[in-house]
Amino acid sequence: MNQILIILFWFGAVKALDVVSNFTYDKEMAAKCKQHICRNGYIYDNYYRIENNVWKPSDPNVSFEMHIAIQAASNGHILLSPVEHAGFSDPVYEIVVGGGGNTFTELRRNLRRNAKASAKTLGILSNAELRGFYIKITKDGQLEFGREGELLPIISIYDVDPLDINYFSFASWTGVDARFLYDCPAPGIEGKTQNSTEVDKSSISDKLKRKILLSRFPSLPPAQNMSVEVGTILISARYDSFDAKLITDLAFVTSWKDKNAAWDPDQYNGTTRLNFRQTQIWRPTFLVYNANTLDPLDANNAGLITMDYSGENIFHFRTKVESWCVVDDTTSLNKWPMDSYDCIVVIRPFQVHELINLKLLKPTDVKMKFYTDIDIKVRNEWETTATSLVFSSKQWLKLHNTTVNDVTESDVLVIYVTMQRKAVALNMAIYTPLVVLVTFVLMSFWTESLTMTRVWFYAGCAATISFGLCYIEYIMPCHNVPSLLILYVTVLGGILIALLLQVILMTSLVKAMCETQPMQNLLTSSVFRKVFLLAPMTTVTKNYDTLNEGFSYDGEDEAQVSPRSANIEEMVADACAEKTNFGDSVELAEAFDKLFFFVYSMVFAVLLALHF
Known part of the structure; x- marks a missing residue:
């Protein structure tokens, strides 16, 4: 206790x-x-x-x-x-x-x-x-x-x-x-x-920003006449054949100078560069003139505007552009899926009241090189090249007549885009079935005629091409007819003709027609048989002098069979010749097969040459 x-x-x-x-x-x-x-x-x-x-x-x-x-x-x-x-x-x-x-x-x-x-x-x-x-x-x-x-x-x-x-x-x-x-x-x-x-939390750069933004309206340009340097980089492009549109991903590098925003770095602790949001200071805005909407280009990346101590501003942004690209319809055929297109993208300042003089930045310019590694070109099925040109307002009015409300005093930037489709996988998927079908159809002409096997083969080929045409309709251009479609339709038509002829030659009516004298004369003529590479007709002769050759008799005894000295191969050939039916419907069908092989080979070769 x-x-x-x-x-x-x-x-x-x-x-x-x-x-x-x-x-x-x-x-x-x-x-x-x-x-x-x-x-x-x-x-x-x-x-x-x-x-x-x-x-x-x-x-x-x-x-x-x-x-x-x-x-x-x-x-x-x-x-x-x-x-x-x-x-x-x-x-x-x-x-x-x-x-x-x-x-x-x-x-x-x-x-x-x-x-x-x-x-x-x-x-x-x-x-x-x-x-x-x-x-x-x-x-x-x-x-x-x-x-x-x-x-x-x-x-x-x-x-x-x-x-x-x-x-x-x-x-x-x-x-x-x-x-x-x-x-x-x-x-x-x-x-x-x-x-x-x-202590004020704001840094020296924040104080400098407030000074620059003081009494400055972001919607108004620093001067009445602005000189803007612009450079474009084509990241990717594709052509929508159904809507006749060119869809491009572009990167822009714009540069302009505001002399009123310049400062002395020595007075601001060596500050030589500032970053502003897009809504803080003025920047040039553009629109695509040949697009279905006249909205300003929307920057996909929330980039900042960089300003150095001399008042020079640089703004880099990426955007997706959809512009009309109506192809030349004077020709009804094209080489899809190896087609090519030449399109233009017309870009002009969004604000009509602003007077902007454009100047192209070269790819070797330091401002462009800085963003070259960032804006990597995307590879797709199209091989593209882009060329940019600047037209003054007067030059543009001469090239393109427009209404008075659309007249602008600013320069216009035109980007020429050349596109060539290089879709290896698509080519293999489209051309391989065609080559395989044509090869097997040509080989079928050297097989046995007048059989149901060949009929079913032709029917299967026709069904395969028909299903393929139903699917290919959703990916092929709609403004004109591709020559590849002509190839497939020609092959389908040739197969249907061969199928119809094969069925007709198997009927009894053709067999009866071949037994008539005019048809026999035609089918057995030497010229006809040489042209269509038919087997030559042979004449069967028998030597009765040697009929008992190989048998010997000895008095009243029964006949003794001795080894034959006759030519066995000649007897076999004679027996086969006896079984050959010259001038029947089989030889007529064989002649049609040789003819179709030659005609189809020439037609397919010519169409392929014209397509490529």
């Missing part, structure tokens, strides 16, 4: 001592201070500049004195710096109060590193009270941090090269909200130790 009482006594004594040692600010004292609240974690985002020391310390050896109060669960960070927005390598004093979950206090010589002194301070901060602290730096380099009302500091270091403190800032820890009171007077003394003002 006595041990418990002793423990309780010491615990109460320690708590009483802790209450006495922690100096707490009341409302009256807090009203004499300025306040800063940290909610962004371990970030020194607000800096305060020490303007002048209005309080004279009692000790003349003290060069810097600061009285603050902190209310936080842990991690009250104080930064003392000679410069604003101190970096990782800048020499500073950083004091961490209640770090490690409110267990220690540490003094560092650099930001987040180089600790010089540390002390265990369990419960030094409170989330419910404003606890006061002081910071003192003597002229000889002694730095002290301690509680208000205590003579002995919590941590103290001696710096042989003390820093001149011009700025201070506060921070906390992630998830910890901290409240700081600063510019507070010393307890029991009237007047402040120092007076500070918050």
Whole structure:
């Protein structure tokens, strides 16, 4: 029991001592201070500049004195710096109060590193009270941090090269909200130790931007007559044959100069370049004159306008352009899928009241080279080349008659696009079935005639081509007839003719017609057979003198068979000749096969040559 009482006594004594040692600010004292609240974690985002020391310390050896109060669960960070927005390598004093979950206090010589002194301070901060602290730096380099009302500091270091403190800032820890009171007077003394003002967060470039944008309207050009350099890069292009449209992805590089926006870099800490949003300053806008809509070109990328100290502006953007491209319809055939097109894209300034003189940027220009690696050309089924030309308003009016409402004094940019389709996969998918079908059809003319097998073969080929034509209709151009379609239709027609003839030759009417005397004379004539490469007719003769050759008789005995000396191959040939029926429907069908083979070969060869 006595041990418990002793423990309780010491615990109460320690708590009483802790209450006495922690100096707490009341409302009256807090009203004499300025306040800063940290909610962004371990970030020194607000800096305060020490303007002048209005309080004279009692000790003349003290060069810097600061009285603050902190209310936080842990991690009250104080930064003392000679410069604003101190970096990782800048020499500073950083004091961490209640770090490690409110267990220690540490003094560092650099930001987040180089600790010089540390002390265990369990419960030094409170989330419910404003606890006061002081910071003192003597002229000889002694730095002290301690509680208000205590003579002995919590941590103290001696710096042989003390820093001149011009700025201070506060921070906390992630998830910890901290409240700081600063510019507070010393307890029991009237007047402040120092007076500070918050540093403007805006950088030098922000101040320069505000100066340039002052009294400037983004919708108005800097001058009445603007000279704009423009360069174009063709990223990709394709032709929509159904709508007769050219669809291109273009990259533009525009450059213009605003002399009123120039500045001296020496007066702005060496700033030589600024970036503006597209809506902050004026930039030239364009439209596609030969498109179905007259809306301004929409930049796909949210790029920035770059301005250098001479007032020169550069803006790079990408856009998708759809323009009409009506092909020459004087010819009814084209070479699809190996077709080519010549199209133009007419681009002019969007605002009619603006007077813009265009000048082309060469591909070797430094401004264009900078974006060449960014705007990589996309490879697709089209091989494209683009050439740009600038026409004055007078030249354009001579080339293109327009209404008075569309007259503009600005120059016009015309992009000539030449396209050649080089779709290897499409060519293989389209030409391979054609070549295979033509080859098999020609080979069928050298197979056995008047059989149902060939009839079914021709029917299958016709069905295959018909299905292919139904599908190819959705991808071929509609403004004229591709010569490839003529090829497929010709092959289909030839197959149907061969199929019809094959069926007709198998009828009994043709067989009866072949037995007539005129047809027999034609089919058995030597000229006809030589022209159509038919088998020559042979005359069968028999040698009766050698009929009993190979037999011998011996008196009255029976006949004895001796080995034959006759020509067996000749007898076989004679037997085959006896079985050949010259002048029948089979030979007529064979003659038609030879004729069709020759005619089809010539027609297909001529059509392929004309197509390519």
